[in-house]
Amino acid sequence: MHIEHLTTQVSASDQLSVEDVQQIANMGVELLVCNRPDGEDEGQTPYADIAAEAKRLGMEPVLMPFSSYQITESDRDKFITLIETRKRIHTYCRSGARCKRLWRQANSVVGGEEEYNRCHTTESNA
Template sequence: MSDFRRVTDEFTTAPQISLADVAEAARLGFRTVINNRPDGEDPAQPSSAEMEAAAKAAGLAYHHIPVRGGPTPDQVEQTRELLSTAEGPILAFCRSGTRSIVTWSLAQATSGARAPDELIGLGRAAGYDLSGVLGG
């Protein structure tokens, strides 16, 4: 099973998950999966289409917002909009989980949902350093 890192009751990040991890996520109560990994970064990673099929088979909503490097303002806005409508809890993943938590934290900060200091603390507790992204 992948390394699911709870950030809040409604949002968890993970490094690359397997197709089997999708069913485990559903069993654990997740309702939505966000894939922040572009297809083809690693020949061994499942494709977005495979992940989507596994999510749908497990009864989960699936969204693909591929981020290369740092998230763009459009990707942050897309994530912000998704967070406001998606059924939680949400599991977001990429290669290491970093792009997922960075994109989420920027969406939270720009919407005013959470203050940068709170986000830095939540990131630290989940094993991510957001101070460079959020100016802490």
């Protein structure tokens, strides 16, 4: 898992496994957002499995799936609503790229924090 801290509030990563969810919880994440449709790739961990572990660890799972480059205004507006909660958010998809695109679109509307320097990343083989 490769975690990129986009701001002090929002981070993004590639696909999570159930085992990765503990590390996300340890970061103080309150909202765990999935931007990946189930069944996109063979062997992908189902959202329901990750959501169940997130709930067990005290996080609120949020499903906001969309295909890469298919972000709608509705997706952007829903993510803005999540940002406005001021809760710590982690979002994930296949590579993290679509999560970052969604965050950039939402952040440009709300005028939020500038993106962190690329040195704020975390690698894990867990």
